[in-house]
Amino acid sequence: xxxxxxxxxxxxxxxxxxxxxxxxxxxxxxxxxxxxxxxxxxxxxxxxxxxxxxxxxxxxxxxxxxxxxxxxxxxxxxxxxxxxxxxxxxxxx
Numbered sequence: 001x002x003x004x005x006x007x008x009x010x011x012x013x014x015x016x017x018x019x020x021x022x023x024x025x026x027x028x029x030x031x032x033x034x035x036x037x038x039x040x041x042x043x044x045x046x047x048x049x050x051x052x053x054x055x056x057x058x059x060x061x062x063x064x065x066x067x068x069x070x071x072x073x074x075x076x077x078x079x080x081x082x083x084x085x086x087x088x089x090x091x092x093x
Contacts, residue, residue, distance in 0.1 A: 001041060009041035019051060029053050 001009045012030065016023035029050050030039065042050065055061070070080070 003043070007043045009043060010047055011041055015042065015047050015050060019054065021054065025054075026050060 003009055012023040012026040015021075016026045019026070027040075030042065030046075033049060033053055034046070
């Protein structure tokens with residue numbers, strides 16, 4: 001499909017197929033990025049933004065993001081172990 005500006009539009013299914021991701025996951029990511037609008041077709045730039053979003057939530061990127069937060073807050077390995085131990089005690093693990 002082509003919009004009024006002459007840009008090609010792609011559905012969640014097409015983007016999902018290209019990325020190897022379930023179209024419902026694409027829809028959820030788009031909802032997170034673009035709000036609760038019922039937008040189901042995206043331009044190339046929007047599709048690239050969706051891809052970048054899913055790349056950023058990879059386990060490696062998530063680990064880096066959390067590590068940067070701990071570094072910024074001055075949380076040490078010792079603090080993490082103490083927090084983990086306290087949490088496990090509360091759960092009875």
